[in-house]
């Protein structure tokens with residue numbers, strides 16, 4: 001069972017089972033939503049996922065896309081989209097132990113900020129992966 005939580009601890013999540021996705025995202029919406037130059041996601045199956053402690057609020061950033069956050073401290077928690085039905089994508093930095101996360105690729109590198117330098121050899125997709 002892996003767990004994560006927001007900054008204030010009032011919203012948490014946990015999941016078991018396989019991860020469907022482990023990547024960096026450089027898209028404009030994630031950058032702005034996280035107020036960070038890049039973000040990282042773990043995709044998990046909804047059937048093995050649950051919110052714990054409190055429930056987050058969400059903002060629909062585009063039709064069919066919900067971005068979850070803690071209403072108390074504002075921490076971005078997750079991304080859920082109709083095109084990835086049956087999954088939820090958690091912001092990897094909200095993991096209990098974020099140092100254990102292993103990103104496998106980058107998406108939306110066409111939008112990568114010019115002042116962000118990353119020196120890894122992971123596969124890079126200019127847009128989304130699929």
Ligand SMILES: [Zn+2]
Nearest residue numbers: 006008070073
């Ligand atoms: Zn919070």
Ligand SMILES: [Zn+2]
Nearest residue numbers: 025026027030
């Ligand atoms: Zn993104």
